[in-house]
Amino acid sequence: MTVQTVPMLDETPVGDALLRRIERFYYREARLLDREAYADWLTLLDPGIRYWMPAMETRKRGDQRGPWTDGEMSYFDDDFAMLKVRVARYEQPSAWADNPATRHLHIVTNIEAIETGTPGLVRAFSCFENVRNRNEKDQDVIHGRREDLLKLDGDRITLAERRILIVQNILLSKNLNTFF
Amino acid sequence: MCDAKARPDMRPVYPKAGSYPDFADLVDDSRAQVDRRVFIDRAIYEAELRQIFGRAWLFLAHESQIPNPGDFVRTYMGEDDVIVVRQRNGRIGAYLNSCPHRGNRVCMVDSGKKARGFICNYHGWSFGIDGRLNGTDGKVYDKDPGFEKSAIGLTPVAQVASYKGLVFGTFDPEAPSLEDYFGPFTWYLDVMLDNDEGGTEFIGGCVKSTVECNWKFPAENFVGDILHAFWTHQSGAEAILGGAVDLGSRYDERAFQASVYGHGIETNLDKVGNTRTLGFPELNDYVLGRYEAVKARLGEVRARMVGAVSSCTVFPNFSFLPGQATFRVWHPKGPDRIDLYTWTLVNKNMPERIKELYRKGTMITFSPGGVFEMDDGENWEYCTKANQGWVTRHQKLHYGLGQDSAWSESDLPGHIHRGSLNDANQRQFYKRWAEFMRFDSWGDLQRAETAPPAKPLPQAAE
Ligand code: FES
Ligand SMILES: [Fe+2]
Numbered sequence: 001m002t003v004q005t006v007p008m009l010d011e012t013p014v015g016d017a018l019l020r021r022i023e024r025f026y027y028r029e030a031r032l033l034d035r036e037a038y039a040d041w042l043t044l045l046d047p048g049i050r051y052w053m054p055a056m057e058t059r060k061r062g063d064q065r066g067p068w069t070d071g072e073m074s075y076f077d078d079d080f081a082m083l084k085v086r087v088a089r090y091e092q093p094s095a096w097a098d099n100p101a102t103r104h105l106h107i108v109t110n111i112e113a114i115e116t117g118t119p120g121l122v123r124a125f126s127c128f129e130n131v132r133n134r135n136e137k138d139q140d141v142i143h144g145r146r147e148d149l150l151k152l153d154g155d156r157i158t159l160a161e162r163r164i165l166i167v168q169n170i171l172l173s174k175n176l177n178t179f180f
Numbered sequence: 181m182c183d184a185k186a187r188p189d190m191r192p193v194y195p196k197a198g199s200y201p202d203f204a205d206l207v208d209d210s211r212a213q214v215d216r217r218v219f220i221d222r223a224i225y226e227a228e229l230r231q232i233f234g235r236a237w238l239f240l241a242h243e244s245q246i247p248n249p250g251d252f253v254r255t256y257m258g259e260d261d262v263i264v265v266r267q268r269n270g271r272i273g274a275y276l277n278s279c280p281h282r283g284n285r286v287c288m289v290d291s292g293k294k295a296r297g298f299i300c301n302y303h304g305w306s307f308g309i310d311g312r313l314n315g316t317d318g319k320v321y322d323k324d325p326g327f328e329k330s331a332i333g334l335t336p337v338a339q340v341a342s343y344k345g346l347v348f349g350t351f352d353p354e355a356p357s358l359e360d361y362f363g364p365f366t367w368y369l370d371v372m373l374d375n376d377e378g379g380t381e382f383i384g385g386c387v388k389s390t391v392e393c394n395w396k397f398p399a400e401n402f403v404g405d406i407l408h409a410f411w412t413h414q415s416g417a418e419a420i421l422g423g424a425v426d427l428g429s430r431y432d433e434r435a436f437q438a439s440v441y442g443h444g445i446e447t448n449l450d451k452v453g454n455t456r457t458l459g460f461p462e463l464n465d466y467v468l469g470r471y472e473a474v475k476a477r478l479g480e481v482r483a484r485m486v487g488a489v490s491s492c493t494v495f496p497n498f499s500f501l502p503g504q505a506t507f508r509v510w511h512p513k514g515p516d517r518i519d520l521y522t523w524t525l526v527n528k529n530m531p532e533r534i535k536e537l538y539r540k541g542t543m544i545t546f547s548p549g550g551v552f553e554m555d556d557g558e559n560w561e562y563c564t565k566a567n568q569g570w571v572t573r574h575q576k577l578h579y580g581l582g583q584d585s586a587w588s589e590s591d592l593p594g595h596i597h598r599g600s601l602n603d604a605n606q607r608q609f610y611k612r613w614a615e616f617m618r619f620d621s622w623g624d625l626q627r628a629e630t631a632p633p634a635k636p637l638p639q640a641a642e
Contacts, residue, residue, distance in 0.1 A: 053549075055387045057290045065293075072385030073524065073539070075549045082544055085419050085459060089551040092415035097558045138561075169290070170519055171389040174557030176549035 012115040014122055022113050022124055022150065025157045030106035030128075033179055036098075038087040041179065042080075046151050046160040051078040053164035053180065068165070075176055076164070086179075097177050104178055105131040113150070121160070124148045132178055140173035142166055144180065187328050190280055192335040194351050197235055197620040200227050204618035207610045212580035212603070214610050216567040219394040225515040231616045232496050233258025237341075237348040237361045239498035239509050240264045240274055242525070244345065244381035250294040250309050254287055255521070256511045257349060262337060263287050263298065264347065265309045272342065274349045275311040275334035286334065290386070298334075307334050344373035345380050356622055363632050364593035365440040368492070371485045372502050375474045378529035382507070383539045387522040389548045393560035395497055395512040396613070398520070401556065402491045402499035403444040404437050404605030407581070409489075412559060416551035420459045420544075425489075434484075435600035438592055440632045442612025444605030447490035447502070454503020455487030457552070458541030463487075466534050479638065481592070489600075495612055500525070505538045506546040516564050522547055579603045579610070594632050 013019070025044070032041045045051075053075040054068035068074075078086070089095050110127040130142045144166035151160045164180045203224050206215035218224055238257045241264045245253050252265035254277060261277040263286075279286050279300040286298040286307060297314060299306040304317025311334035321327045337349040341358040343366065348358055359366065373380055391398070401408065409417075409425045417425040434449040451471065452464045467487040475483035485502060493499040500507040505526060511519040524542040526535045546553045567573050582602020590596040597604035608630055615628040 055385050057385065059289050060292060063289070063292060069384055071383075071536075071539075073383065073387045073522070073547075074385075074543055075387060075547060077540055077543055082459075082540070085544060086549070086551060088419035089415045089554075092418050094411075094414035094418070096412065096415070096555045169388065171387075171548055174389060174391040174548065174561060175554045177554050 014113045014115060018122070018152075019111070019113050021157065022122070023111050025150070026108045026111060026124075026126060029159075030108050033106050034104045036090065036101070036104065038090050038179075042083065042087060044157075044159055045080060045083065046158040047080045049078075049080050049083070049159060050161050051076055051083055052162065053077075053166070056166060056169050058169045075171070090177075097175055100135065102132050102134040102177055105129075106178075106180075107131075110145075116149070120152045122150045122152060124150050128180060130178060130180060132173075142168065142171075142173070142180075146180065187326060187331070190328075190332045192338075194338055194353060195230060195234055197231055197352075199620045200231065200617040203227055204614040207614040208576070209607060209611050209614075211576075212578070212583060212607060213576040214579055216573045216575060216577055218613075219396065219564055220515050220567045220573060222515055225512070227617065228512070229258045232613070233260075233351075233512070235350065235352040235355060235616070236496055237339075237350045237355065237358050238496075239494070240337075240340070240347045240349050241272075242345055242380070242382040242507075242523070243272070243342060243347060244528075245291070246272065248294055250296060251292070252287070252295055252309070253291045254289065255509075256519075257337065257351065258512060260351070261285060262349070263334070264340075264349075265295070267310060272340055272347055273310060274337035274340050275307075276337075278334070279305055280313075280332050280334070281305050311336055343369065346373065352622075354622055356626060360626070361441070362443065362494075363440045364637055365438075365443045365494075365632075367482075367593045367637055368438060368445045368485075369494075370478060371482045372500065372505075372525065375470075375478060375482075375486055376527040376529050377477075378527060380525050381528050383524040383526060383535060385523075387543075387547045389520050389522075389557075390513075391518050391520055391557045391560060392516055393518060393557070393564040394515055395510045395518045396609075397560040397563050398510045398518070398556070399493050399495075399497055399499060400606045400609050401560070402501070403439075403442075403493035403609045404446045404491075404600070404603065406435075406446050406489065406491065406600045407602075408559070412555050413552050415555065416545070417457065419551050420457055425457075432599045432601065435489075435598075436587065436590070436592070437597040437600055437602065437605045438594040439605045439608035439630070440594040441626075441630050442495035442609050442615075443493065444608055445490060445492040446600040446605055447485050448488045448600060449481065449484035450488050451484050452487040452503070453489035454501060456503075457545055458504060458537070459544065460537045460541060463534065463537050463541065466530075481638075493609065495609065501546060504541060504545050506542045508546075579607050588633075591635060591638060593635070593637055595630075 055073045056067050107129040113122050113124040126146045133139045147163040149161035151158045241253050246266040249268045263277045264274045277285050277287050284302040286300045297308045306314045308314050313332045338353040340349045437446040452467050455467050487503045491501050497510045507525045508522045524539050526538050585597040585602045587596045587598045612630045619625045
């Protein structure tokens with residue numbers, strides 16, 4: 001599976017009831033991340049997930065490479081096992097960049113969901129504002145867009161693929177001690 | 181009032197070094213102390229831009245990033261914005277990214293392919309990839325008798341040279357050759373750059389981030405501070421290896437620090453200690469599987485260094501971790517800020533699958549979201565910020581670990597210290613810093629105390 005560019009014109013939005021469920025899924029995910037409930041967050045992910053946040057390059061409009069390239073340097077390009085490794089670090093009291101705890105806020109907005117043509121698979125778009133504040137006044141704010149593939153299995157929704165596109169060229173913070 | 185015949189003199193100006201003995205004295209080698217003001221003081225920082233970043237050979241790019249004529253990347257030398265571009269004759273040139281007309285940047289992007297030139301957005305002056313002024317917008321200048329197009333262009337970086345794929349530049353026309361600047365330190369650089377006949381390349385793209393720290397803290401960290409790994413990186417090691425970073429005595433006999441002209445590497449000879457932290461057993465097998473071939477090429481000592489627990493800084497601000505394949509530059513942005521550029525270096529001949537594991541390994545270990553790097557930036561920021569206090573800044577910092585660890589009988593190149601758990605390379609780094617502050621001539625710089633002790637280079641494959 002690969003997140004692909006969707007033709008803008010013939011998108012079919014999912015029905016309102018499903019959209020509502022997807023919104024709830026995202027809001028709950030944001031709440032889990034705010035609480036650093038990473039073990040619970042992992043249960044929202046499909047074991048075959050690709051969790052990918054490419055580094056953004058500033059390039060001319062005419063440059064055919066676009067602002068990022070699959071297979072090049074990224075902030076994250078994880079499978080499920082790698083995400084579990086990151087979570088394992090957060091669980092250590094010696095994770096110094098998180099002890100004292102970071103105060104997190106994930107705001108999710110602009111949620112849209114469209115049919116993929118494959119039953120049980122929905123493409124979803126959202127935007128986020130991610131605020132992290134720690135110690136006295138260290139604050140990092142990151143804005144971006146997420147392009148997801150969601151798996152529907154009965155009542156259950158899982159995240160099968162996520163592409164995170166931030167608006168920063170040089171990340172204006174020292175680290176990314178969070179998920180998006 | 182203006183002489184009609186006077187022409188603006190547009191020849192490049194490369195500021196000369198001076199000397200700052202007072203600043204040099206802030207590094208007290210006999211007491212193994214460094215004055216905290218070198219990490220926060222604006223005047224000292226300005227002196228660094230002149231004495232160090234205005235003279236030293238600085239990392240610009242990997243040749244693999246710009247394979248064809250017109251391919252370019254934009255970077256910095258100190259705070260100077262620079263375009264690095266492959267010329268039609270295959271050589272690499274570098275130019276200040278600033279229009280000689282009113283100073284505007286002529287290149288706004290990070291990189292590009294097969295450019296024919298650069299056009300300034302302000303009044304449309306256009307420059308070739310060789311920096312020469314090709315033309316101006318409109319006919320205004322054609323009719324202006326005072327205008328001398330041939331004498332105007334983007335200021336070239338005074339010298340540009342490559343070492344085994346890595347491109348460096350210096351603003352000092354008098355600087356010694358790149359090889360002389362490295363001296364016998366090339367013997368150690370070859371661990372990464374020459375362990376395979378096909379040479380190296382950067383995996384595409386670059387991760388960039390900002391850290392609110394003085395540029396010397398990460399540079400000294402990579403030049404010799406393996407000591408911090410046990411404490412700082414406990415959580416990351418626990419996550420990937422299921423236990424703390426093993427720096428224990430069982431490796432101490434196999435570990436050493438080497439330094440030449442302030443460039444330094446601290447290393448173990450444990451073969452895959454750092455590669456193991458990438459978390460992919462396939463990579464350990466790969467490195468171990470190449471051991472005999474690398475040994476035949478570089479000899480046993482260096483073959484054992486390829487994936488080992490180790491880190492390196494090329495003076496002043498270019499660092500890498502051999503085992504993790506992460507290469508980075510700490511661009512100074514004032515006394516209390518850097519922009520960090522991170523790449524992954526691999527051998528061209530590696531199977532694609534192995535290259536991919538190194539790429540992913542960089543991300544999960546040493547990039548802003550990496551389980552190790554995450555905790556480094558926090559330390560460097562507070563090392564810098566805490567020194568702002570008026571009383572605090574008058575306290576000296578302690579660089580005294582392992583003052584009796586010199587291993588002068590060693591036949592390895594450079595100043596060698598036994599064991600990697602000591603501050604030897606950091607002392608050499610700051611000694612070199614002080615030499616750059618004190619001396620205005622390269623003759624003095626290259627004969628100073630950090631110069632390599634005279635001994636023959638060990639045979640490649642002993
Ligand atoms: S500033 Fe570049 S053309 Fe005027
Ligand atoms: Fe570190």
